[in-house]
Amino acid sequence: MATDLEIVCVPALSDNYVWLIHDPVSNETVVVDPSEADPVIAAVGERGWTISQIWNTHWHPDHTGGNAAIKALGAKVSGPSAEAERIPTLDYGLREGDSVRIGNHVARVIETPGHTAGHIVFHMVDDALLFSGDTLFAMGCGRLFEGNAPQMFGNMQRLAALPDETVVYCAHEYTASNGRYAAVAEPDNAGITARMRDVDAQRALGRPTVPTTIALERATNPFLRASSAQQLAERRAEKDAFRG
Template sequence: MPLDLVTVPCLTDNYAFVIHDAETGATGIVDVPEAAPLLAVLSERGWRLTDVLLTHHHSDHVDGLKDLLAGLPEDVAVDVAVWGAEADSHRLPPLALAVAEGQTHMFGNQKVRVMDVSGHTVGHVAFHIPGAGLAFTGDSLMAMGCGRLFEGTPAQMWRSLEKFSALPEETLICSGHEYTTSNMRFARALEPQNEALIFREEEIERAREAGLPTVPSTLALERRTNPFLRAADPALKSAIGMPDAAPEQVFAEIRGRKDRF
């Protein structure tokens, strides 16, 4: 992989990610739920932090930033570039790089493409690094799920999920929470006989019993099993009694069902 990737459990069920470009020494952190686990990774690896990429404004993704910067050597902290959505800059920590849909910025030697993936919040962004096969999706596309619609509409979230679905299938989806077990229970309730779900459920159970994260996952796997990405799938549409409905309507229905599940 062109970048080193470390998945870092934080708080109760959050994930942050540390990425490192060995060629340039650039080191980034995607979302900062809390500082201590991330400072530990940087110390253990001997990596000098250069960038922090924030997907959205929620406290469990940004509140550790102040302590993170305070825990760095002073000469390092002053050079850290914080990235975040220009549209959300009024409720994010101060940004060195305000980003927007379709822009490309460099992290080390890697191009980072910015995606507006509003839905969970309005102004939520994802960071796609094509050369490394990584997409940092925060609380938009998640393993076996998608984020609750706190601010956006079903139509917005469905458009965001369509953007993810168009990425190369080998892309690793680096999402922000360990919600996979509960997401799977919901998916199985929709399609109890779906063999792909049964097989993935067994894999998830083995990983969690071993204390391993279920994140990241591949886009190919999410396309096969994540009900929120499958709103156009005839099998899922039939399973929920909406065989002739438009994908956006199917998505809205299953998102509503998940909220009540």
């Protein structure tokens, strides 16, 4: 499914990705999870864009650190209602089933607690786009800082049910590390082996390994493929201690 939205990756901090969503029809620009302001402001300035909104998936500073400076330029901030006290710049609180929009493009809010208690993701159904924050990564999932394995397993089940062509924009460059663990978790999965050849080639060139797709994650992500909350818990614990 094609979209006329322009999506731009802005590297930030050590391994974060901030996503710019630009609608050429309305000339609106949304920033997803701005960890810091300066590279974002530079990126939109180079393109002659103006930021109208910030969408936050959760409260962690490496996702909200740029909020205040960007908001000062006139942007409105939307993020999880459940974390409003931890996002002081928040203008609009969002819950399961709420929606936000850029021009005529609508993003539906899905609550995905686990990494944080109030984490949300933004699913642009008609555009087949998912901005997954720290819930779903390429070949990985977020650490369980404030939630538990049954919650994350439920998240994985919901996201795995999205259409194959859904393009997933996650917030960190963790793919190489995740893939090395995935190869240990599922040593007979030829798809992981093949994917890692591409990941290693991309990283050698300094290129991002994301976005990904739901179809690719369903084939190669050991957390999305976990058969139970117990298996996800075991894999998450193994990955937390993994040094491969």
